Amino acid sequence: MQQSTFLRVSGVSVRFGGINALTDVSLDVPQNRVTSVIGPNGAGKTTLFNAISGFYPVAEGSIRFQEHDLLAQPASRRAHLGISRTFQNLALFPGMSVLENIKLGVHPHLRAGLLAGMVYLGKARREEIEATARIDESVLDLLDIRPYRDKPVSGLPYGVLKRIELARALVMSPRLLMLDEPFAGMNHTEKGQMAAHIRRIIDTTDVTALLIDHHMESIMAMSDQVTVLNFGKVIASGTPDEIKRDKAVIDAYLGQD
Structure with missing residues (x-):
C-alpha cells in the first residue's frame, strides 16, 4: 500500500551570515516508515533537524507536517502538534x-x-x-x-x-519521532538492539521516524528510505539498496574509510 507523505520539506535553505548551511533541500517523509538522513560531517544533517524543530530560521522554502505549515509555528508549538525529538x-x-x-x-x-x-x-x-x-x-x-x-x-x-x-x-x-544520532556512543551489540527497537516502534505503533546518524550498517538494515546530504545539498534519495549503488554517494560518503 502506498504511504502518504507525512512530512514534506520543500526547497529549504538555511543561511548563517554568508554561509549556506542548506541549499534548496527537499525531502518527503512517508507515514509509518523509517526515513534516514546521512552524509559526511558538516553536510547539514543537524541543521535540517534544527530547521524542522524550529531552532533555526529558514531563509527559503517550506516545511509542512500533515496539514500544518511548520514555519508558521513556534518551536514550542511543534511538539504539541505531535513531533517529538x-x-x-x-x-x-x-x-x-x-x-x-x-x-x-x-x-x-x-x-x-x-x-x-x-x-x-x-x-x-x-x-x-x-x-x-x-x-x-x-x-x-x-x-x-x-x-x-x-x-x-x-x-x-x-x-x-x-x-x-x-x-x-x-x-x-508522538506522530513523528525525530532521532538525532540514536546510535552515537554505542558498542556494536547496543547499536543492533537500538535498531531493532526503533524498527519495532514503527512496525507496531502509529509512529513515523526521521533520523540522522553515521552508523551505516544499522541505517541500511532498518530504513525504508535514505536521503544523502553533502555540503548542504541533497545528492541522492532512495531505498537503502539504491543508495548503496549510487556513484555520487559512494564518492562523497560510503567510499570513505
Whole structure:
C-alpha cells in the first residue's frame, strides 16, 4: 500500500551570515516508515533537524507536517502538534528513577497549572497517574526496560540509558519521532538492539521516524528510505539498496574509510 507523505520539506535553505548551511533541500517523509538522513560531517544533517524543530530560521522554502505549515509555528508549538525529538547527548537525571525520568517527557504537556503540578493536586495528580499508566502499558515493554522501572538511572548500561531517553520521547505518543544520532556512543551489540527497537516502534505503533546518524550498517538494515546530504545539498534519495549503488554517494560518503 502506498504511504502518504507525512512530512514534506520543500526547497529549504538555511543561511548563517554568508554561509549556506542548506541549499534548496527537499525531502518527503512517508507515514509509518523509517526515513534516514546521512552524509559526511558538516553536510547539514543537524541543521535540517534544527530547521524542522524550529531552532533555526529558514531563509527559503517550506516545511509542512500533515496539514500544518511548520514555519508558521513556534518551536514550542511543534511538539504539541505531535513531533517529538531526541538529542545526541543524554539529558537524564542520575538521581531519579527510570520511571521519573520518562515522566519528564509528559510535564511540558500537562494541562494543570504550575502550582497544582508542584504539589500533585487535582488535575495534575490525575494526569500524573494517567502518564504512569501509559508508561507501564505501552512504553516499558516496547523498549525492554521494565526491569529497570524503579531503579535510579545512575550506573545503568549506556544502551539502556539511550532507550530510556527514547521512552521519554515516546511517552506522549508522538506522530513523528525525530532521532538525532540514536546510535552515537554505542558498542556494536547496543547499536543492533537500538535498531531493532526503533524498527519495532514503527512496525507496531502509529509512529513515523526521521533520523540522522553515521552508523551505516544499522541505517541500511532498518530504513525504508535514505536521503544523502553533502555540503548542504541533497545528492541522492532512495531505498537503502539504491543508495548503496549510487556513484555520487559512494564518492562523497560510503567510499570513505
